[in-house]
Amino acid sequence: MKRIVKNRPELLSAGDAESRRIVLDVAEGALDRLNAENRIRSIMHREGSVVTIGKKQWDLSKKRRVYLIGAGKACNAMAMAVEDILGDYLTDGIAIVKIAEESDRFRRTRVYVGGHPMPNETGLQASREILKLIDGACAEDLFFCVMSGGSSALMSCPVEGLTLQDEIDATNVLLKSGANIREINAVRRHISAMNGGRMAQRIAEKGAELVGFNISDSVAYGPTGDISVPWENFCATPMGADQTTVEDALAVIRDYDLESRLPERVVRYLKTCGPAGETPKAFPQNTYYQINTLPDSCICAAEAARELGLPAVVLTTFLEGEAADAGRFMAAVARQIQTYGQPVSAPCVVLSAGEVVTTILDDRAIEGHGGPSHEMVLGFAEGAAKAPGVCLLSVDSEGTDGTTLAAGGLADSTTLSALAGQRIDLPLALRRHASHEALAAVHGAVFTGNTGTNVCDLNVMYVPRKENRGGL
Incomplete structure (x- = not known):
């Protein structure tokens, strides 16, 4: 062992x-x-240009570009496995990790050390680089995304009108409020341009395909079972649909008496954003694999x-x-x-x-x-x-x-x-x-x-x- x-x-x-x-x-x-690296390798392999995950296959030679995007506290292991399997078919990659280890091995993936539990400037810079990749994508592109818990902080990228400091201050208050993680995320997702499925929404708007590997730290999910079978009704930030709403976020502020403690701009945005501020609720076109659950x-x-x-x-x-x-x-x-x-x-x-x-x-x-x-x-x-x-x-x-x-x-x-x-x-x-x-x-x-x-x-x-x- x-x-x-x-x-x-x-x-x-x-x-x-x-x-x-x-x-x-x-x-x-x-x-x-x-260990996620071993778990991914147990279900994913490549022969020539064809990648097989469980019973599904993708021919990379028919794609214009292949990207790897990752974020989370287990991102190192997940991204290394996928990058190694994709080999020279990988066009570019960006991974936002909490801790970079000397043993990490990356060839085509740019690694950024983001902030957790508090967001930082590096995470914001990396998120903007990811958005540049997505904004240049088209329907012939394929995105492999690897995500785990911690992505909400590591992928710091506030919606227009809010600042990184607003995100930092809001996170600090929420983490000390006694709220559970779902309640905390209800607020964080709705003030982020990346989380709550908004990154996946941006990829979908380009017509590109997304294949996701996820590790869930939510108490809501049952055991994984056969991890080679795509996960139906997948919900996870930032590459999956969001089950929380703006009203949920406002309820957290009320229930924990946070209005006077959160940044004024954050409270004002959530009160006034309306339907335009809601997060996406479904991505039936994407394929998701749940590697670990709580x-x-x-x-x-x-x-x-x-x-x-x-x-x-x-x-x-x-x-x-x-x-x-x-x-x-x-x-x-x-x-x-x-x-x-x-x-x-x-x-x-x-x-x-x-x-x-x-x-x-x-x-x-x-x-x-x-x-x-x-x-x-x-x-x-x-x-x-x-x-x-x-x-x-x-x-x-x-x-x-x-x-x-x-x-x-x-x-x-x-x-x-x-x-x-x-x-x-x-x-x-x-x-x-x-x-x-x-x-x-x-x-x-x-x-x-x-x-x-x-x-x-x-x-x-x-x-x-x-x-x-x-x-x-």
């Missing part, structure tokens, strides 16, 4: 090493199975656990809400399993996935760094002290969590005492949103770099038998 966690030896040097090894093995096994992470993790000889239960793939509260809940589940054998008997692996959030109403409260996965693990640590040997690993599956370069964190039943030994107050660290600093001090911050997928949060909890472990 490929080792994905870069600081694995450090993580195993502290706490309950055996429990930590198990959650690391399960997580790495899952991420290895989810539930796939738990399916792959369960397979990895079984390889270790451990039973695995998927608790939920719809986990949302406040991150620290979710961590406290997972600790309560661990105690229930150890004490009463419910809902399963120990030893076992308990899996969950979804997208928890961290609400920050006042930036002045921030005195450190972190993200939802960090805060979930820190929330888990207090209750875990009462369940000897339990361990929780939570990572943002693409490799970076919140404002850090760490994928997330790991805590076991010894973490609370380790924090106390470092004179770190756990509740205070959560209130000050300094979860990364707290976990790093006790060898609990997990580093992976780009993983080749992006299916939101993956949470792996190991619960051993209580016998011979001591504790309460």
Whole structure:
């Protein structure tokens, strides 16, 4: 199995090493199975000028130009696979990534490092270059698009009348509002010239064909199943139809009391744009392949656990809400399993996935760094002290969590005492949103770099038998 966690030896040097090894093995096994480069290569190949994906074929010799467009936190792996398969038939390509790795291999694709979670000038420049490619296209051209979560920020390109700073400020407010990702995107898509399907709309207006590969980090989709079969009723920003509306965006502003916090121009635009500001709702002419979805992470993790000889239960793939509260809940589940054998008997692996959030109403409260996965693990640590040997690993599956370069964190039943030994107050660290600093001090911050997928949060909890472990 490929080792994905870069600081694995450090993580195993502290706490309950055996429990930590198990959650690391399960997580790495899952991420290895989810790697998008391998997934795309398993269904796409080229013989001469003919590209085959599943049961569909495209003769590239009959196309005037072939383009590759990519954006997202898993874009590196996806774009490398498609570029390599297309070979010399690729005319030009543009990929907007969050982190450029030394191991990335590109020949004809221009790579830009965009901003995430906050948009940046480079992402705007890259988006404008993409629009130039599209505006010069015709009906004889073919676009291969590879997209994953994060494209909304990385493809920063506001509609006319708004500025990049408006997008940045709006994103900052939305991410700290407590709104879920669908609600956040309802606003972001309607102020973007790229997202919400508007990039695909521009390609369609030129009569060109679009073939898309997508990784979905939405809790709305079920498992992928056969990834070689085109995905019907595909909806995803920026290359697919949008299910949100301008009214949805306005409802988010009302529900979370954001009118006074969002940029005035953004609020005014959404209130006055009317039907012309609505995003496209269908692209029946395009072909889309869903490479990973959020539930796939738990399916792959369960397979990895079984390889270790451990039973695995998927608790939920719809986990949302406040991150620290979710961590406290997972600790309560661990105690229930150890004490009463419910809902399963120990030893076992308990899996969950979804997208928890961290609400920050006042930036002045921030005195450190972190993200939802960090805060979930820190929330888990207090209750875990009462369940000897339990361990929780939570990572943002693409490799970076919140404002850090760490994928997330790991805590076991010894973490609370380790924090106390470092004179770190756990509740205070959560209130000050300094979860990364707290976990790093006790060898609990997990580093992976780009993983080749992006299916939101993956949470792996190991619960051993209580016998011979001591504790309460």
